[in-house]
Ligand SMILES: [Zn+2]
């Protein structure tokens with residue numbers, strides 16, 4: 001929704017333009033440009049534009065009203081005035097070059113090209129991947145609701161509607177060896193099959209030197225028992241000693 005601008009705010013904008021014009025007249029004796037016409041029809045991410053051909057300024061009403069406290073009038077209004085003044089004084093399209101920068105300094109404002117106003121209102125729809133919440137525009141949101149898939153560049157998972165409320169990678173719960181109930185666990189060696197080809201298990205066997213605990217060796221302690229049993233079935237000798245595990249062929 002485009003907000004309507006109260007007369008009081010329009011007055012503040014006009015006053016800022018008049019202040020800029022006053023400085024320009026005092027600084028450049030030949031300055032004869034009349035005051036510009038002001039429009040408030042810009043939308044999207046553009047804060048304002050200046051049209052020297054029509055001597056016209058156009059501001060974004062949404063960004064104006066949202067950023068009254070963030071210096072919209074002091075910074076953005078002056079920025080656009082500086083375009084009209086610079087192009088008139090130097091009789092050329094100064095863009096954001098040194099001539100424009102000089103006028104900005106004359107007007108007492110830092111010559112910055114871009115604004116950094118909050119633009120989250122342009123992307124009000126929340127979607128999530130496995131790692132974060134993504135903000136989507138209404139247009140993209142509608143397309144995605146119709147099945148257009150979007151992936152997160154970071155985690156490569158497809159986005160789902162709604163914000164990320166949970167973390168898929170919760171801090172690992174530490175389970176001490178004592179919490180694993182080994183009673184009734186038998187590591188049978190009788191049924192000897194081929195040695196394991198499971199890369200992760202081979203890695204574990206490689207690391208195991210009889211000094212580590214089950215936790216240190218197996219990432220997922222809940223799966224450890226099953227994995228140890230698999231190893232035993234595959235013909236490995238498993239020894240458990242005070243929580244330390246030894247695996248040998
Ligand atoms: Zn500009």
Ligand SMILES: [Zn+2]
Pocket residue numbers: 129130131132152153154155156157
């Ligand atoms: Zn992600």
